[in-house]
Amino acid sequence: KQEVTQIPAALSVPEGENLVLNCSFTDSAIYNLQWFRQDPGKGLTSLLLIQSSQREQTSGRLNASLDKSSGRSTLYIAASQPGDSATYLCAVTGGSQGNLIFGKGTKLSVKP
């Protein structure tokens, strides 16, 4: 059964720092991997989607990489800002019907 793990569970950094969030999954037979952001009390916002055939995706200050063989993905945030404070979740899709398996997220706090 696919399991998705995100370490650390929480991270606090000073403003301006570059940072990396980690996501690992146990079954490399995935179709895609998606990174989300969630603000307190709100739904999830899609940040980046990486297809299994891709190695990385970029959007603004965000870069997500995927290494299927090792079961790992990273989300790189450049020049972090207080507005980046949120919980970041990754999810993998595998098999038919595309059921996503979510990690429990990393809660990021960027201090001014």
Place this chain on the structure above:
Amino acid sequence: DVKVTQSSRYLVKRTGEKVFLECVQDMDHENMFWYRQDPGLGLRLIYFSYDVKMKEKGDIPEGYSVSREKKERFSLILESASTNQTSMYLCASSQITRDRAAGELFFGEGSRLTVL
């Protein structure tokens, strides 16, 4: 922009009441999902649907049912609400790909349900 709209942001119900949570998406997506999110447990899939009138059980379907009479609308029903169903409920939709896997997933704002 894709929009997934959940009818109620906050609900308070009593034990034993029947509860309807409505979700509408405007992008003609085939897939629709209902999750619940609880502290320490993350997101757990309740039900999903890949077509009108089709439904599949997720990881925790007990105590819930769903209805998908139209492609754009996916309803979650709690036949007899219980206190352990107090949670944040999240609806999502996605396009289905050529390989029948889910494409990019889009979420609604969530419905916070409290059962007293």
